Amino acid sequence: MATEQIGRTMKQEQARQGQHDADALAAVQRILQLHANEPGALLPILHDVQDALGYIPAHAVPVIAEAQNLSRAEVHGVVTYYHHFRSEPAGRHVIQICRAEACQSMGADALLAHAELRLGCGAHGTTSDGAFTLEPAFCLGLCASSPAMTLDDQPHARVTPKAFDALLAQAEGGRA
Numbered sequence: 654m655a656t657e658q659i660g661r662t663m664k665q666e667q668a669r670q671g672q673h674d675a676d677a678l679a680a681v682q683r684i685l686q687l688h689a690n691e692p693g694a695l696l697p698i699l700h701d702v703q704d705a706l707g708y709i710p711a712h713a714v715p716v717i718a719e720a721q722n723l724s725r726a727e728v729h730g731v732v733t734y735y736h737h738f739r740s741e742p743a744g745r746h747v748i749q750i751c752r753a754e755a756c757q758s759m760g761a762d763a764l765l766a767h768a769e770l771r772l773g774c775g776a777h778g779t780t781s782d783g784a785f786t787l788e789p790a791f792c793l794g795l796c797a798s799s800p801a802m803t804l805d806d807q808p809h810a811r812v813t814p815k816a817f818d819a820l821l822a823q824a825e826g827g828r829a
């Protein structure tokens with residue numbers, strides 16, 4: 654690719670990213686407006702931002718901090734303390750594997766290890782192709798049918814490694 658063309662492509666990518674950031678910030682501002690008269694609304698705000706954008710963008714942290722009269726470090730601390738909140742966009746599909754007691758007793762650790770090996774990423778990680786994000790969860794309400802997981806919020810019970818591979822294949826059309 655010619656140098657000029659590379660430069661044009663990079664500028665287009667920067668413009669696209671800039672627009673994406675501006676759209677995200679506009680969504681955050683709308684959410685802050687909704688909670689404008691609620692003191693101590695940091696957690697509901699973070700939940701709303703994640704529901705709207707799929708994660709809490711780093712550039713939203715100072716905006717949220719200012720609106721809630723908190724320091725950036727305080728907001729960042731809450732985002733990183735709760736595993737529910739993501740600081741990066743998730744993959745195209747989100748897998749949650751339950752690690753609570755009933756599932757642990759039925760092989761959840763082995764299932765998680767299988768998932769990490771299969772996906773090539775650890776818990777809280779995303780595959781290099783952006784297809785899957787793997788997250789641990791603590792009780793998905795399927796304790797009697799453990800080990801349990803969700804794939805894009807759809808629950809799956811008594812999941813074996815083979816069943817896990819089949820779900821991956823279904824989700825991404827033959828990945829397994």
Ligand code: FES
Pocket residue numbers: 751752753754755756757791792793794795796797799801
């Ligand atoms: S302990 Fe795993 S679903 Fe409840």
